[in-house]
Each structure stands twice: as structure tokens, then as C-alpha cells.
Amino acid sequence: MWSAPGSAWRAQDLVWLALFAGLHLVSPTTNPAETQILVLLAVFQLLEPRVSWFRAGAGAYTAIAVKLLLGHLLIGVTFGIESSYYPILLLPVVSAATTLGWGGTLVFTLFACASYLSFLLFVDFSQLELPAVEARELGLRVLFFAVVGFLTHQLAEANRREARRYQQTAEQLAESNRSLREAEAAVRRADRLAALGQLTAGLAHELRNPLGTLRSSAELLKRRLPAEDEVARELAGFLSSEVDRTNSLVTRFLEFARPFHPRLEPTDLAELADRSVARIAAETGAAIYTNHSPDLPAIPADAEWMERVFDNLIRNAVEASSPGGAVTVKTRRADRGDGVEVSVIDRGPGIDPKLLDTIFNPFVTGKPGGVGLGLAIVSKIVDEHRGTVTVESEPGQGSVFKVYLPSKSISQ
Numbered sequence: 001m002w003s004a005p006g007s008a009w010r011a012q013d014l015v016w017l018a019l020f021a022g023l024h025l026v027s028p029t030t031n032p033a034e035t036q037i038l039v040l041l042a043v044f045q046l047l048e049p050r051v052s053w054f055r056a057g058a059g060a061y062t063a064i065a066v067k068l069l070l071g072h073l074l075i076g077v078t079f080g081i082e083s084s085y086y087p088i089l090l091l092p093v094v095s096a097a098t099t100l101g102w103g104g105t106l107v108f109t110l111f112a113c114a115s116y117l118s119f120l121l122f123v124d125f126s127q128l129e130l131p132a133v134e135a136r137e138l139g140l141r142v143l144f145f146a147v148v149g150f151l152t153h154q155l156a157e158a159n160r161r162e163a164r165r166y167q168q169t170a171e172q173l174a175e176s177n178r179s180l181r182e183a184e185a186a187v188r189r190a191d192r193l194a195a196l197g198q199l200t201a202g203l204a205h206e207l208r209n210p211l212g213t214l215r216s217s218a219e220l221l222k223r224r225l226p227a228e229d230e231v232a233r234e235l236a237g238f239l240s241s242e243v244d245r246t247n248s249l250v251t252r253f254l255e256f257a258r259p260f261h262p263r264l265e266p267t268d269l270a271e272l273a274d275r276s277v278a279r280i281a282a283e284t285g286a287a288i289y290t291n292h293s294p295d296l297p298a299i300p301a302d303a304e305w306m307e308r309v310f311d312n313l314i315r316n317a318v319e320a321s322s323p324g325g326a327v328t329v330k331t332r333r334a335d336r337g338d339g340v341e342v343s344v345i346d347r348g349p350g351i352d353p354k355l356l357d358t359i360f361n362p363f364v365t366g367k368p369g370g371v372g373l374g375l376a377i378v379s380k381i382v383d384e385h386r387g388t389v390t391v392e393s394e395p396g397q398g399s400v401f402k403v404y405l406p407s408k409s410i411s412q
Helices: 011-026 032-050 057-076 086-099 102-122 132-224 230-257 269-284 303-320 374-384
Strands: 265-267 287-292 299-301 326-333 339-346 388-394 398-406
Touching: 011 032, 032 057, 032 086, 057 086, 057 102, 086 102, 086 132, 102 132, 132 230, 265 303, 269 287, 269 303, 269 326, 269 339, 299 303, 299 398, 303 326, 303 339, 303 374, 303 398, 374 388
Parallel strands: 287 326
Antiparallel strands: 265 299, 326 339, 339 398, 388 398
């Protein structure tokens, strides 16, 4: 309830104290009640900014009502309708104009006017008369309440509009900076991928021929070895299997380096995700759940390649999950743009925070014995669809991979 930033003394606090002290010193009356009410007003004026409850909602209305009540009492103990303190009712009027809308400003302005004019009820008109000039004076005083309330509200509303505009500009700049950082990161990653792709393609082509020679030699050696030399035959078999594994790895390198040009057609991403889920669940026996939004639009995509994206992400999630752990695949309309977001959620150990910024780079992996090309290929495919792939992960809490695809291709 108490506001820490407002607890220190401020320059305006000294001004308020000086103003109320000046009112007491120049007052033509010496009424003790007048002094007490001035002290209460000064204390409340200093207390209000320090209590957060008074800043909005019911608290703001309460604060203004307290000022209105204290102002009414001050005028009441200092000759009522003839009191020189009538401008004190501007305090609640100005407070309402600066903190409330048009409705609140109007209500408290009317209350201030009614509060002041209510002292006419205590005038004995059988003994006194109200000349026309004094009636006009009362009218002027009441109209000043309305004029001050209107002008103050206009100024406050203009300041609020400017503040909202500056806030929107700041948010837009922050979003632009975020997008710029993402674009710069994407360009740097694309440059790295291009360089690594060229290097990988060259090495893969150079390795293919000697690998073929090694495998043929191993098979020939195995056929010519005597049957009783089991150790040599086993070693020749190891040589063939390792050559096959290396050749498979070279194939993945070439796949990563090969130029990719997607054939974009209207595609139901939920259907693609379901196919991947069904296939991987049948192969692994893992518990994989789906949660599809019913209003997904068709997305221009290469179905074959996007299915590989889902296969890779879902397999990674299954492998990261503990035995019996569940994986969830969720599709929905994206919050940004006009596209679809696909999330693959696991509840595994999470990703090492040191890898989060580089997880989509080639040869970065958290798996023992992993190569680190799977997510790089995923990123490449999604980039070619003009989409984005991101990851959110906390150690011990699991990971969420999100794929965003726009509803319109770049050519459209």
C-alpha cells in the first residue's frame, strides 16, 4: 500500500507546507477549528502521493472525497458562503480532472459547486437579502470551478495522450530492435550455413570415392578370408559397417549442403504433424499427444520437407523425454502476423543454457555421439519457407520448439 519511491521528501512537499502555512498566517480569523482543518489538509496532501491505494480506482475517488469534505468543513467554520476559503474546493476539482475521466471530473465539479452553494441553506433570508450583484458573484465563483475543472482535464488528457503515444513509440522501437536483432542473427547464421555448406559439400564429395573403395575392399577381403579366421572376418565386418555409417553421415552432409527450393502448395500442417506423430509413436511406443486449433488456415509449404521438420523435432522430443514421459504437439494461429505456429513440447531435462544461442548451428548437439545436423537442417527448411524456428528451455523443465510459418509465401 505504501509506495517506496514516494516515501522521500520532494520539493513539492515543501511548497505545499509553505502554502498551507501561508494560508494560516494571512487568514483574517483565529478560529482553532480552521487551524486544525488546514493541518489535516496539509497532512493529507503530503500523505496521498505516498499511499499507492489512493492512485487508482476506489482509492482515487476516496482521496478526492476526503479533500472535498475537508474543504467543505473549512468553509463552514470560516463564515460559510462569505468565506474567503471558497477556492479550497478547487483542490478536489483539480485532483478529479487530473486523475479521472470526463465523468469523474463532472461529478466532483458538481459536488464542489453544490458543496459551496449548500451554505445558502444556512442564510436567514428573512433577515438578509441577496442583492443581484452578490448573486452574480456567487455564480462567477461556481462557474470558475467548472472552468478550472474543464481546462485542467483537457490539459491532463493531452498529457495522457502524449504519454500513450510515447509509450506506443517506445514499444514499437523495442519491437523493431528485437526484429532487427533477430534479422541480424538470421543473416549471421545464414552466412555461417552458406560457408559451412560449401565446405561440407566439398569434403563430402571428396570422401565419397575413398569410402566406396574402402567398402568394396572390405567386402572382397571378407569373402577371401578363410572361414576359420573368425577374428579377421569380424574385423572386416566392422570395417564395412563403419564405412556404411560414415557414408550415411556424408549423405546427411550433402543433404545439408544441397540447395533447397521448396515447392509451395496449400498444406494442412495439423495433418502433417499427425502423420509424423502416428509414425514415430508406432516406432518408439512413446506417448505423443496432439492439440490442434480448429481454425488453422492452409499454409503454403512443401509438405515433404515440412514433414521432415516435424519428424526431426518430434524424434528429438521423444529422445529427450524420460521413459514414460509425454510429448505434446500443438498447432494454433500465430500471435504475430497471419500464420500458423507449431509447438513441440517435451518434459525432459532441458537444454544446456550455453547451447541455446547456437542450437540451430551445424555440428552443435547436446546428444552423446550426435552430429548436430538435424536442427540445422530444420532451421534451413523453415528459413526457406520464410518462417522462423525458436526454442525455449529451462534445465529440468523441458523444452518447447516453436515453428512459425506465414500464411503467404514471399512470391505472393
